[in-house]
Amino acid sequence: MVALPKFSAVLFDCDGVLVDSESITNGVLHQMLQELGWQLSAEECIARFVGKMLRDEADVIEEQTGFRIDAEWMTEFRRRRNDQLAASLQAIPGVVAAVHRIAEIYPGRIACASGADRPKIELQLRKIGLFDVFEGRIFSGMEQPNSKPAPDVYLVAADSLGVDPAEAAVIEDSPTGVIAGVAAGSHVLGFCPDSPVHQSAETLLAAGAAETFTLMEQIPGLLTE
Template identity: 55%
Template sequence: MNFEAVLFDCDGVLVDSEPITNGVLRESLIEAGWAISREDCERLFIGRAVRDLRERIETETGKPFTDAWLQAFYARRNTRLMAELNAIEGVHDAVAHLHAHTKGRIACASGADRAKVVMQLDKVGLSRFFGDAIFSGHDLPRSKPAPDVYLAAAAHLGVDPTRCLVIEDTAPGAQAGLAAGATVWGFCTQGHGRAFDGLPVARVFHHMRELRL
């Protein structure tokens, strides 16, 4: 298929942020009273907005989920990201290739808060490729796995979602891309892409050098 636009997730696709963010989240949850394991924290939260699990957090901690707690987590997370964040290996060449191939019709469509996405793209030198085509599920009625953020990105680029390729690394993100009507390729740096088991992703790839159209 000759795709007219490429829509990228951010965390785990463009930047290697998931271990940092999830580690800080786990620390914050443990301090709040939820003795959550690393495996459970990754399973529950990677690919989803923290605020979307507020009821589970309140149940496990026995405390109200407050904006003050969330903002404190964001501040702590951002400090660590600014100190430790790296781009996914090979992503600069891949994004440059697809930017040229689609005549600039690429976008970043993330479930994370927009300030975080912009900060991360700035830090690793990818912002110049995306310009104002950066979208956050926090700014829309529903975040991933709902399709809203991908529909917004496709509309901004003026491309029918069915003519878009979505690059995702999580099941909720892949579900969002599929629900938007796009073709989804799953990015998986380790293993065989089992995160996408049962989902009709068109392809699973393991290094950004494979991302060519």
């Protein structure tokens, strides 16, 4: 039986959906915050910062450390983060095969719409072998007027693909991203594997996800009729 697309397009978040990057990025952030004098635990760092734009958390970092993160600090953070990602990043289990299958079902109508900066997104997609699948359809929230939880990056991605965002599916793993997808009017599927850097199904559903799933092998079936 031929699988038929259920939506007009599929828009993927990157971190935590395509790549298992959150623990790496958060580890670098945890170390650098400790260097500023904030002795928070790794678990607290994950709870506070995963799924959020670091530049949007400048106030809380200054409140805890007395230091206002600036362009120089952010450049150093990104350098150290990218070095670690280049060395250790892995794909989310099952996602490479799943994305290739979805690309067959939705030819030219899949995109990566991440809140991260473009160099990071492209580094990560190249590292896991998915850059060619998304090439020309990669969107950074940092290049939009507003980052997630605003819907800007999803609206731009849908417009670039020539589809109504209300007819697109969004794949997200954080409450911030789910809120962005819902604000775009899209059908949001929440990815919630059993992982210390992922949210529970209940949390994603409370943020507005239409449904949740725990394994990437499930996703082609969720996107087809």
